[in-house]
């Protein structure tokens with residue numbers, strides 16, 4: 001019999017999570033460990049997801065009410081409470097109580113169980129719940145409600161209409177294709193295995209997902225060979241889950257660890273990073289400078305530490321085939337790390353395109369909802385316009401058509417600057433840091449607000465973006481420097497001597513400030529947070545100004561990788 005202290009019960013997330021994290025979470029000796037504080041952006045995402053779930057629930061209940069009223073031949077108006085066959089399991093209740101209500105609803109054969117928390121499957125080592133269980137024949141189908149996109153324009157997804165929870169009505173969609181979201185499918189597979197353990201899985205191995213747009217219900221056939229190697233989602237899940245159970249059991253029972261720390265992309269937002277970082281620093285692990293699969297391969301090749309990587313001879317055969325970066329870059333990064341250098345030159349001479357008239361541009365957006373602020377810093381030769389920072393902003397919560405007004409004003413000002421510069425026979429350059437974000441919203445605004453006052457034609461924006469006048473400093477940094485601590489503006493600009501006035505400045509914090517600034521969800525707008533956002537945006541454009549000034553001269557004095 002398994003002792004409770006060492007009992008392993010994993011939720012669906014374990015199959016997509018870092019294996020070391022599964023180990024740490026199952027290791028009884030780690031229970032008192034201090035974790036990194038919760039990321040405010042993650043907390044915000046959870047709050048947004050909860051609001052999204054509530055809205056979907058409202059829509060589903062309403063649709064079912066109308067359907068049931070139509071079947072009875074009565075009006076659906078004025079109905080209160082929930083509909084026949086619909087059970088809501090309140091999320092705020094303790095887990096034991098939620099499980100009890102779910103079990104009762106299952107026993108009663110409820111048609112829909114919202115917020116279901118299934119009893120732990122102790123033999124299978126599983127725990128978990130679904131946003132919705134839908135009765136299908138003698139069993140149930142899991143349906144997820146998620147806040148990300150689940151389809152793309154195209155064809156081939158199997159969908160039903162929004163609010164239609166009967167997969168028998170599903171058709172092959174002519175307007176949507178499935179967007180790859182492996183975690184959703186693995187979570188559905190986990191829930192199916194839990195329902196199987198209860199003898200309550202529907203005959204067909206299907207699972208539904210309602211996404212951010214909630215414009216359809218997407219149905220996955222969990223037994224279809226849609227995964228690499230011709231595997232089904234269920235087969236892939238089974239392999240991964242068995243591995244995670246082994247990792248957790250080894251950790252729970254004090255056996256030899258089956259997963260060691262190694263820096264990967266997920267580490268950035270992982271609460272265990274302080275624990276893993278000190279373990280990696282203690283052994284000077286190679287993943288501190290080369291993360292992901294390349295670090296694993298290097299360890300297998302015997303290059304397990306930063307020191308060993310730094311000591312490799314570039315004239316020798318590379319020890320592995322690199323999946324990202326290159327052999328010389330990796331060795332230089334290791335040498336930079338040992339010398340405590342944030343940035344080293346990878347080119348003999350750093351260059352950046354400059355103009356007589358220059359504008360630094362930074363756009364602020366709120367998720368997928370809109371770009372509410374375009375900040376610009378005008379400098380260089382006098383063209384009869386005030387120099388310095390100015391902003392084009394809407395403080396109506398996005399999405400709002402007022403965004404079209406602020407975007408049109410931004411574009412008109414930029415066009416005026418370019419025309420005056422050209423008329424004076426001068427050269428013009430506009431700078432941003434990572435043009436992908438700005439370009440996305442330049443084109444997105446042109447498309448969304450086409451035909452409204454002052455919105456430019458797409459080809460006008462296209463010819464600006466394609467021109468030498470639009471300079472992406474992030475690209476310049478990526479091509480000309482090796483950065484041992486990341487390439488974000490917040491890392492690189494301080495090397496150039498810049499610092500932000502707001503100690504909390506960052507993209508994630510700005511999301512919180514924005515919600516307060518516009519009074520999202522009916523709150524009173526906070527003018528001080530508007531000021532804070534403008535100051536932050538101004539500092540971002542001042543940062544790119546300082547960065548390009550540095551790249552035009554002083555950057556050539558930092559060490560060159562060939563000299564390390």
Ligand code: SF4
Nearest residue numbers: 018021267270273276
């Ligand atoms: S910090 Fe990184 S290695 Fe450690 S558990 Fe988290 S994701 Fe895994």
